Amino acid sequence: RCGGPAVRVLVLAAAWALGGGQVRYSVPEEAKAGTVVGRLAQDLGLEAGEAEARRLRLVAQGRRASVEVSGASGALVVSSRLDREELCGKSAPCALRLEVLVERPLRVFHVELEVTDINDNAPLFPAARKNLTLPENSPPGSRFPLEGASDADIGANAQLSYTLSPSEHFSLDLQKSNDRNIIPDLVLTKALDRETVPVHRLVVTASDGGRPSLTGTMELVVSVLDANDNAPQFNQSVYKVQLPESAAEGTLVARVNATDADLGINSEVTYTATNFIPLSGRDVIAVNAKTGEIRLTGALDYEEVSVFDFRIEARDRGSPPLSGHCSVELEVLDVNDNAPEVWVTSLSVPVAEDAPVGTVVALLSVSDRDSGANGRVRCAVWPAAPFGLVATFAGSYSLVLREALDRERVSEYEVEVRAEDGGAPPLRARRGVRVPVSDVNDNAPAFAQAVYTVLARENNAAGAELARLWARDPDEAGNGRVSYSVWEGGGGGAAAGGGWRAASSYVSVDAESGRLWALQPLDYEEVQVLQFEVRAVDAGEPPLCGNATVQLFVVDENDNAPALLPAVVAKIRAVDADSGYNAWLRYELWEPRGKGPFRVGLYSGEVSTARALEEADGPRQRLVIVVRDHGEPARSATATLSVSLVEGAEAALAAGGPAAAAAAAATTNVWLVVAICAVSSLFLLAVVLYGASRWAPRAAVLSGPGPATLVCASEVGSWSYSQRQSRSLCVADGAGKSDLMVFSPNFPPPPGPAAKETQLLNTV
CATH class of the missing domain: 2.60.40.60 (Cadherins)
Structure with a gap:
């Protein structure tokens, strides 16, 4: 094939x-x-x-x-x-x-x-056998139309030619009924003689133009009869009719009329429809045998068949009957009976909220089976933003992003693609597309307040809750999951002894809840103010963070009676690279045990005398001090301190004689004069500063919380405060890690939601 x-x-x-x-x-x-x-x-x-x-x-x-x-x-x-x-x-x-x-x-x-096309279909006649009856008085040259063959192929493969088996009485003449079809006519070339040959058996062969050519055959059985010698004649050889495809069943297509010159029964004509091209015309077209009215018996569909070609045969009732033929060409006109169709051929969802403008979200295909203006389709998207349609090819569109997206504002779009054809009235179709928007980490956590002021009584219990901090992140999933921490670079507290302590040694914040709690009891005599930052970090990639300043004021209680301070022998200092409990250190005197002359501060590391020294204590003391953290398990380090006991200054002067005593007295007088001068200068400077502060303008103080006065901790940890009670901390580069930052409790917070969110917890 x-x-x-x-x-x-x-x-x-x-x-x-x-x-x-x-x-x-x-x-x-x-x-x-x-x-x-x-x-x-x-x-x-x-x-x-x-x-x-x-x-x-x-x-x-x-x-x-x-x-x-x-x-x-x-x-x-x-x-x-x-x-x-x-x-x-x-x-x-x-x-x-x-x-x-x-x-x-x-x-x-x-x-x-x-x-x-390839030549895979042979010509096919409507019937394998056709019977013809011809009167013997038919004159030479009489024509008898035959039903032509049809070929499902196209082009040259469907161009048919006809041949007739050898006969001395008949030949074939090919007639062009229209521009598309060739109809064979059987032509009588020699007068018939029924008495000599009553029946002629002929074979009509149809050959197509393919290579190799395919053929189909039809047997013609021609019966020669005596009688009627006038065939019916139509008033038109070709009838051309146009009907819309919406024409209802029973609609009159045409009325044909044929006349017969004979008289009586030989002039009575009956009509039949034959030779339908395509053959499906038999199912939708019929002719009234008596009146010649051609009517629709089924529905027309322009999209299936646009033209029907067929022939009407008028046959008289003579003996033998004679027939005449005419051609009918029915052109089906298109009407707008097909709505547009919209398909989503590809959908790329969800769309990230940071997708650039022009991103292709979906590919759509639009078609309409009608023709002309009825098949021309216009498309639009609703709502008009943030998506639009871009025509990529005839009947193909891309749904693209026209505006930037924001998942926190709209997390999902219901987009409708609307199609309308150019018919009158137009037909429409709709196709909905759901476009969810996926989240990206484009929002940093934000605290309800920029500054939290917290009051805590000294001697509060370790683990006591001081405040609750909360930061909001409108992103979803990990991008909106916030964890809290004390920022180690934020600040610290001033100890009474002049030292500097990191904020993480005093407080900690729960990573999930934002609960701020004390790591150890607070001692007002050790630290009065802690200012530090709490950082909120989301779990996005990359993570975003927000900060809030916490000002923690320790409220003093009368928990210390006046006491003489023992002489400080030495101070052990240790640092831990960890944070929180893991960096909270304590000092213990490991050797000598029992009632020795020295002791060590549990958290300060200061080595001081526990009692008066005696001769029985010996000239040298060896102290072993262990430093432990509060981690699980605890880690420790050991320091060894050697103490040599020497005689007092008075004994040394006595041993030196009168000259030594005189030299010592002279030296003491010089230092006394220097001390008096220094104190006088400091007093004079204080008077000048006090006068300046009294005459300074106070409008800024009365109007609101003015700029904080910067107060720095010295290397030994001393503190000072301004008269406005605004405290700021700065830590030297060599200071240990700190979780404390700036605080400014000049005035109470203004009324409103922010003030309500501030939690002041007093810990006893």
């Missing part, structure tokens, strides 16, 4: 440039499965191996495509039987529109595949 599996591939570079990315191929029908139609990946400009990596594939549009893309090579191959007659009928050319998708990035290409 096929001339071979050879495939004609026509890739037209000019058509590619003018058609906006369209590739055209052609393949003969009945090509075997696996036949390569074209090197699609190469023609689309893809490199070797990209076809499979970028998922080169066809998009189905409601019917089997019969071709597919080979995943490995990217070639377009035949996947199943291609029957041009089944796909396109008599339409020419038979072109299939295919859409090809390439992902990463997403692109759409249009491929037009022309299925070319």
